[in-house]
Amino acid sequence: MALTAFGKAVRKARVDAGQTLLTMAEELGTTASFLSAMETGRKKVSDQWVSKIEAFFEDKGHPIAELAKLAAVSNEVVPIDGLPLQQQMLVAGFAKSEFTAEELKVVAQFLEKINKRKKA
Structure with a gap:
């Protein structure tokens, strides 16, 4: 299955940080298959996971710009609650x-x- 925009950004950051799907999953307390499902759009990316993944890559010195926007696009949902x-x-x-x-x-x-x- 093809990667979403979110998945492409996460995979690039993971490669740049020298991490595998398995090492990232272990550090985040989840499974490689769950992370893979978010990357390919089989699972929606919650705000909680955006925050965890952002922190993971910031700690590794490889922050991902606009990760929340990429997740919204991959989820095919743009939350408007709270906006004027x-x-x-x-x-x-x-x-x-x-x-x-x-x-x-x-x-x-x-x-x-x-x-x-x-x-x-």
């Missing part, structure tokens, strides 16, 4: 839009530019 109505409407609008991939790429670049300005 305007943001909920934006999420729903994009999800139901007929924008092309190129148009969405332009929007994503624009949002990145805004976020960079806010951080500066």
Whole structure:
């Protein structure tokens, strides 16, 4: 079965950190088959597991950027609870839009530019 975006990021970090699926599973107190199932999308990735996996790789010196977003994409669920109505409407609008991939790429670049300005 193919890896999800989440799975690809985790596998790359694991290889970079010199970890196997088995050594990672042992350290996290689970099984290699469970971790594999999350990587391939056979199991949903809970917020708890995102936190555990983030901490695991941060401890190894190989943090994974935007792991929670990758998990949401792999889970095919974007939680909107707690967001203001305007943001909920934006999420729903994009999800139901007929924008092309190129148009969405332009929007994503624009949002990145805004976020960079806010951080500066």
